[in-house]
Amino acid sequence: MRFNSLCFRLACLFVLLASGISAFAQDQPQPPKPPAEKLVESWAKLAHRKRPPQIHKANEFDLSGPAVSKTSISKDGSTLLVLDTEGALVTWNLKTGEQIARILPEQASPDSEITISDNGNSVVIGYPSGLIEVYVPPKTKPLIRYDAFKTPIAMVRLSADQNRVIAIDQFGKSFEVDAFGKSKGFDPGPTEDTVVQSLIAAGGRQEPWWKVHVGPENKVTDVYYDGHERSENHLELEPPQFIDSANDNFMVGGPHQLAWVILYYKGEDKYEPTFKQIDIAETLYDAALVDYNNWIWTLTDKRLEVRETSFGRPAKFVELPAELPPEHTQILPNGETLVTITPEGHVTRWDAYLDTTSGISRLSVSVSNESFRQRFDALEMIAQQWNGRVDHFEDKEHETPYTFLMRSVQAIAPRLKGSDEDQPYPSLHKWIEENPDNSQFMRIVLFRLYLADGYRIRGGGYANSVPEDAWEAFYDNMEKSWEVVAPVFDQQDVPAEAYTCAIIAGKNLQWEREEVNKYLRQAFEKYPNYHRTFAEEAVARLPRWGGRPGETGYLARFTADKLGGVEGDIMYARIAQHVSRFVSWDDIDTETDFSRERIMKGMLAITETTEDAFAINQTLLLAAKWEDEESGLKAAKRLVELDLRPVSQIWPEKYDLIDKVYRQAKMP
Numbered sequence: 001m002r003f004n005s006l007c008f009r010l011a012c013l014f015v016l017l018a019s020g021i022s023a024f025a026q027d028q029p030q031p032p033k034p035p036a037e038k039l040v041e042s043w044a045k046l047a048h049r050k051r052p053p054q055i056h057k058a059n060e061f062d063l064s065g066p067a068v069s070k071t072s073i074s075k076d077g078s079t080l081l082v083l084d085t086e087g088a089l090v091t092w093n094l095k096t097g098e099q100i101a102r103i104l105p106e107q108a109s110p111d112s113e114i115t116i117s118d119n120g121n122s123v124v125i126g127y128p129s130g131l132i133e134v135y136v137p138p139k140t141k142p143l144i145r146y147d148a149f150k151t152p153i154a155m156v157r158l159s160a161d162q163n164r165v166i167a168i169d170q171f172g173k174s175f176e177v178d179a180f181g182k183s184k185g186f187d188p189g190p191t192e193d194t195v196v197q198s199l200i201a202a203g204g205r206q207e208p209w210w211k212v213h214v215g216p217e218n219k220v221t222d223v224y225y226d227g228h229e230r231s232e233n234h235l236e237l238e239p240p241q242f243i244d245s246a247n248d249n250f251m252v253g254g255p256h257q258l259a260w261v262i263l264y265y266k267g268e269d270k271y272e273p274t275f276k277q278i279d280i281a282e283t284l285y286d287a288a289l290v291d292y293n294n295w296i297w298t299l300t301d302k303r304l305e306v307r308e309t310s311f312g313r314p315a316k317f318v319e320l321p322a323e324l325p326p327e328h329t330q331i332l333p334n335g336e337t338l339v340t341i342t343p344e345g346h347v348t349r350w351d352a353y354l355d356t357t358s359g360i361s362r363l364s365v366s367v368s369n370e371s372f373r374q375r376f377d378a379l380e381m382i383a384q385q386w387n388g389r390v391d392h393f394e395d396k397e398h399e400t401p402y403t404f405l406m407r408s409v410q411a412i413a414p415r416l417k418g419s420d421e422d423q424p425y426p427s428l429h430k431w432i433e434e435n436p437d438n439s440q441f442m443r444i445v446l447f448r449l450y451l452a453d454g455y456r457i458r459g460g461g462y463a464n465s466v467p468e469d470a471w472e473a474f475y476d477n478m479e480k481s482w483e484v485v486a487p488v489f490d491q492q493d494v495p496a497e498a499y500t501c502a503i504i505a506g507k508n509l510q511w512e513r514e515e516v517n518k519y520l521r522q523a524f525e526k527y528p529n530y531h532r533t534f535a536e537e538a539v540a541r542l543p544r545w546g547g548r549p550g551e552t553g554y555l556a557r558f559t560a561d562k563l564g565g566v567e568g569d570i571m572y573a574r575i576a577q578h579v580s581r582f583v584s585w586d587d588i589d590t591e592t593d594f595s596r597e598r599i600m601k602g603m604l605a606i607t608e609t610t611e612d613a614f615a616i617n618q619t620l621l622l623a624a625k626w627e628d629e630e631s632g633l634k635a636a637k638r639l640v641e642l643d644l645r646p647v648s649q650i651w652p653e654k655y656d657l658i659d660k661v662y663r664q665a666k667m668p
Contacts, residue, residue, distance in 0.1 A: 036378040038119075039370060043382055045336070046359030046366070047393050047401065049611050053318035055304060055338065055352045061097030063345035065090065069110035072123075077335025079120025080347065085110045089123055091137045094339060094349050101138035107131060113153050117162055126153030126167050134165070148175045155200050159209060172196045172213050187224070189213070199252065201245035210250040214240055220252065223261070223273070246289035249309065251296060253287050256280050260289070260296065260309060278312040285326040290333045295356060297333040299326050304338070306354040316354050324350065360394060367408035372415055376431045376442055379405065383441035388496040388527045395614035397577040398535060402497050409445050410452065425449060432484075440495055443485050447501045450481035478508045496530040499523035503533055507540035516540075524562065531571055534559045535578035542582060542592070552579060553593030560598075566605050573602025577618070585625060600631050607638045617647045624655035632657055636665035
């Protein structure tokens with residue numbers, strides 16, 4: 001039987017009892033910011049392309065101590081709460097298999113009801129006496145006690161904002177209390193003296209919670225929104241065994257049926273629930289809603305599925321490993337985790353992926369939102385982790401994970417701008433002044449912002465069409481951009497993107513070649529694969545910026561040869577990709593002395609070693625332009641292998657060769 005803990009809304013809602021300080025103990029409700037580590041962890045999980053459906057074993061361990069009476073698992077898949085047969089509360093780190101704490105309450109009873117917060121930081125227990133307690137492991141004393149009922153507790157939950165406790169007794173009477181002990185009172189059950197099966201769940205932007213009563217015929221008889229607003233939509237569900245809640249929805253199900261509700265706003269804080277219900281032929285062991293998405297994960301006797309909430313049809317699925325027993329397994333989609341707990345106390349944690357889309361759009365929104373909230377601590381932390389990486393998760397050339405972060409901050413930069421012309425981005429300047437040893441990323445972001453401001457003032461016309469005052473403002477911004485990023489080079493660990501900034505500054509401020517070469521040599525010594533730096537210098541050596549004919553192609557060859565092997569070929573192609581923004585693919589060999597053969601060799605290497613759909617389609621384009629059917633077929637086969645299709649939007653015209661090789665690639 002499954003009873004999930006409730007939604008931890010990352011970056012929007014505060015963490016319950018973070019670092020031992022809880023809203024339960026505050027005089028005023030001041031939601032603390034999520035820790036930077038938590039934000040970075042959530043961003044890292046979203047930083048990927050769409051992955052193929054898969055389940056694989058992550059780790060396993062054995063529980064020690066008395067036998068298990070009941071369990072609850074945090075929604076992020078990090079922590080297991082066990083109520084053992086002695087009535088003790090035992091928490092386990094699911095990723096390491098280590099016991100965190102064992103707490104033996106004064107009213108210890110194996111018949112108590114338990115729940116754990118989404119982040120695993122706190123636990124709630126409801127006793128047969130009616131008492132409710134909140135604990136923060138590893139502390140063994142209760143933080144808060146509520147004398148809620150005089151009757152046995154049947155179920156306890158935390159609200160979605162993790163600032164309220166909700167409980168229900170064996171007669172279906174529910175109780176809600178906030179962090180300060182202020183009760184919203186009781187809502188009665190069907191009768192005062194007849195035991196009734198009830199289920200409760202909570203979660204959502206409007207902080208709703210749900211109460212479900214089950215009648216004598218094992219069917220849902222009543223559904224209550226916020227515990228007291230009764231819905232007339234009865235569910236023909238028999239027998240209901242699990243309940244879950246996320247966003248504005250809740251879900252209830254049994255072995256062969258699943259039903260869920262969607263709330264529709266009717267004005268004046270009123271919502272109308274609409275129910276959907278499906279029958280499932282296979283045995284359904286568990287189901288869970290996905291936070292912030294219209295998807296449901298379902299676990300049957302044969303496979304793990306993700307279903308759309310519009311009609312309930314499976315969109316993707318993966319067969320269960322032979323050694324995974326579904327009858328002992330709980331699914332945690334928000335942690336991309338399955339957890340198996342056998343009756344003997346053996347625990348197995350599985351990683352599970354059922355991507356319906358990539359996480360990039362959600363990642364971009366989250367990073368931009370947290371940038372606006374000035375969570376520069378988290379941005380600096382993840383920028384350090386992503387420093388020097390070239391294994392990008394987007395289909396974009398001349399970009400890296402680091403530049404993804406930069407673009408996300410730049411997207412909200414106008415909202416951070418102030419009125420001071422000397423320091424137009426006051427929050428960024430303040431961070432740099434107050435955190436001189438932890439401001440590399442913010443300095444690089446400011447470099448980009450000044451750069452963008454300068455080019456916006458200059459405009460996109462020819463140099464002789466730019467007014468004198470626009471040139472003056474342009475160079476003023478170029479000077480500011482270098483002034484803000486230059487101190488990074490005085491520090492011990494210089495990020496890869498800082499060298500790219502130096503190359504751009506050298507081009508715009510017309511540095512001497514030897515000064516530029518100094519940064520190029522340092523960049524190659526520390527980050528030889530970071531193509532952005534060398535691609536920017538290749539562009540700077542085009543004749544239009546004062547370079548000599550053939551100098552761009554020479555730099556690409558020199559850098560690629562020095563790197564050597566497949567990595568050198570990839571570097572050559574990456575540089576060519578960026579140069580092609582300024583010199584067409586048709587003329588890149590004659591105007592810049594690039595080798596078509598080596599470009600294609602490098603593009604095929606990118607195609608074979610990444611899932612970059614843009615690069616693969618660009619390889620197809622070049623194969624068609626240069627009439628290279630053999631290379632085109634290799635690129636087309638890679639598309640088919642990745643279950644992708646040619647994207648004609650990047651091609652200036654129709655190419656018969658592309659149609660031909662794609663048909664061949666699809667043939668068995």
